[in-house]
Amino acid sequence: MRTEISSGQIVFIAETMGAEPWVLRFNGEDVNYIWRPISNPEKSGGTSICFPLLGAVPEGKYRLNGKEYEMQMHGFAQYRDFKIIEKKENAVLLEIRDTPETFSVFPYAFCFQVLYSVEGRTLKTEYRITNKSAEEMFFSVGGHPRFSCPIVDRRAANDLQFSDYLLEFDPPHPPESVAKSYGPLEVIKQFTGTDNRTLRLDYDLFEKGAFCYDRTENRTVTLKRAKDNSARSLVMKIGGNAFLTIWNSPGEPFVALEPWYGSITSLPVNPEIDGDWKARRGTLRLSPDKTYTAVFYITIQ
Numbered sequence: 001m002r003t004e005i006s007s008g009q010i011v012f013i014a015e016t017m018g019a020e021p022w023v024l025r026f027n028g029e030d031v032n033y034i035w036r037p038i039s040n041p042e043k044s045g046g047t048s049i050c051f052p053l054l055g056a057v058p059e060g061k062y063r064l065n066g067k068e069y070e071m072q073m074h075g076f077a078q079y080r081d082f083k084i085i086e087k088k089e090n091a092v093l094l095e096i097r098d099t100p101e102t103f104s105v106f107p108y109a110f111c112f113q114v115l116y117s118v119e120g121r122t123l124k125t126e127y128r129i130t131n132k133s134a135e136e137m138f139f140s141v142g143g144h145p146r147f148s149c150p151i152v153d154r155r156a157a158n159d160l161q162f163s164d165y166l167l168e169f170d171p172p173h174p175p176e177s178v179a180k181s182y183g184p185l186e187v188i189k190q191f192t193g194t195d196n197r198t199l200r201l202d203y204d205l206f207e208k209g210a211f212c213y214d215r216t217e218n219r220t221v222t223l224k225r226a227k228d229n230s231a232r233s234l235v236m237k238i239g240g241n242a243f244l245t246i247w248n249s250p251g252e253p254f255v256a257l258e259p260w261y262g263s264i265t266s267l268p269v270n271p272e273i274d275g276d277w278k279a280r281r282g283t284l285r286l287s288p289d290k291t292y293t294a295v296f297y298i299t300i301q
Contacts, residue, residue: 001015001016001017001081002014002015002016002022003016003084003087003092004023005087005088005089005090005091005092005116005117005118006027006089006090006118007090007118007119007120007121007122008027009026009027009120009121010024010025010026010027010118010120010121010122010123010300011023011024011025011026011027012024012116012118012123014092014094014116016081016082016083016084016094017048017079017080017081017082018048018049018077018078018079018080018082019048019049019077019082019094019114020047020048020049020078021034021047021116021125021143021145022034022036023036024123024298024300025300026121026300030153031148031151031152031153031232032148033147033148033151033234033298033300034047034145034146034147034148035047035146035147035148035149035252035253035254046144046146047143047144047145047146047256048074048077048078048144049077049078049114049127049141049142049143050074050075050077050078050140050141050142050143050144050260051075051076051077051112051127051129051139051140051141051142052071052075052076052077052106052110052139052140052141053071053073053074053075053139053140054074054075054140054141054142054243054260054262054263054264054265055073055074055263055264055265056073056074056265056269056274057071057265057274057275058269058271058274058275060072060073061275062274062275062276062277063275063276063277064107064138064276064277064278065107067107069104069105069106069107069277070105071105071106074144075106075140076102076105076106077096077112080096080102081096082094082095082096082114083095083096085113090117090118090119091115091116091117091118092115092116092117093113093114093115094113094114094115094116095111095112095113095114096111096112097109097110097111097112097132098110098132106139108131108132108133108135108137108139109131109132109133110129110130110131110132110133110137110139111128111129111130111132112127112128112129112130112141113127113128113129113130114126114127114128115128120299121299121300121301122297122298122299123297123298123299123300124295124296124297125143125295125296125297125298126293126294126295127141127261127292127293127294127295128291128292128293129141129286129291129292129293130289130290130291130292131286131287131288131289131290131291132288132289133288134288135288136285136286136287136288137285137286137288138277138278138283138284138285138286139262139283139284139286140260140261140262140263140280140282140283140284141261141262141284141292141294142242142243142258142259142260142261142262143258143259143296144245144247144256144258145256145257145258145298146254146255146256147223147234147254147255147256147257148253148254149162149165149201149223149248149253149254149255150162150164150165150253151223151231151232151233151234152232154253160225162201162202162203162248162253162255163200163201163202163203164225164226164227165201165223165224165225165226165255166198166199166200166201166224166225166226167198167199167201167221167222167223167246167255167257168197168198168221168222168224169196169197169198169199169219169220169221170197170219170220170221171216171219172195172196172197173192173196173197173199173213173216173244174192174196175188175189175192175196177213177214177216178211178212178213178214179212179213179214179215179243179264180211180212180264180265180266180267181208181210181211181212181267182208182209182210182211182267183205183206183207183208183209183211184208187204187205187207188205188211191204191205199246200226201248201255203248203250203251204250205248206247206248206249206250207250209247210245210246210247210256211245211246211247212243212244212245212246212260212264213243213244213245213246214243215241215242215243215282216241216242216244217240217241218237218238218239218240219237219238219242219244220235220236220237220238221235221236221238221244221257222234222235222236223235223236223255223257232300232301233300233301234298234299234300234301235297235298235299235301236257236259236296236297236298237296237297237299238259238296239294239295239296239297240261240294240295241261242259242260242261242294242296243258243259243260243261243264243282244257244258244259244260245257245258245260245264246258259294259296261284261294262282262283262284263280263281263282263283263284264281264282265280266281
């Protein structure tokens with residue numbers, strides 16, 4: 001089911017299945033800043049929420065407190081239908097809780113809420129995870145929104161290309177701050193500006209897959225035209241200490257900007273670490289009856 005909120009200036013639509021961002025556009029316009037497969041607009045754009053896992057565990061299995069569990073890539077939240085807990089004109093609160101099915105793969109009682117709210121030209125995304133268990137909970141959470149690039153109405157004729165865009169970082173993101181990359185670091189260096197503040201977008205960047213910058217406190221990344229500061233752009237402000245994964249499927253008109261809080265999978269995969277739920281680097285820990293919160297903002301221009 002889809003649910004829509006508006007600030008008057010912008011409209012945001014979420015799909016309750018996976019709490020997936022579906023549409024982000026200016027009121028009265030058709031240009032969607034969130035990428036959707038134009039050949040099948042009713043199909044998921046692959047932008048659902050990741051919880052309680054980011055990445056994968058070896059052979060889809062992990063160990064916790066002497067027991068082995070199965071877990072699909074990016075966790076199970078993407079396959080859960082979130083309940084609308086509260087709805088206002090400019091905000092919607094979505095929620096899932098543990099079930100016997102989730103408990104069989106993630107042995108914790110929890111409440112996971114996603115709050116979407118809009119103000120002016122900005123969409124705020126807030127994750128709230130509450131530990132309802134009697135023991136400490138270990139988890140990760142994040143999103144992988146895909147943004148249109150070029151930012152245009154794809155139904156209209158235009159000559160803009162993916163390579164006409166760049167990402168601008170604050171603070172700077174030197175290639176050496178990449179924590180994980182499926183391709184060679186030399187390729188990332190090739191497209192990184194001399195001041196480490198820009199990354200030129202090109203399909204060659206993603207020939208081998210995604211790459212992930214290390215955790216940074218309170219970063220900003222801007223998707224913009226390289227040669228036209230007046231063109232449409234998008235600014236993501238990421239609160240907290242988060243990884244930033246960047247991805248594209250070569251040939252497709254989008255760039256994924258993924259704020260990830262918690263643990264990412266090693267490369268190459270280390271079964272001893274990646275298969276141990278508590279040993280995975282960066283895994284979040286939450287005491288009983290406590291709530292963890294993570295926030296990021298998207299402003300369209």
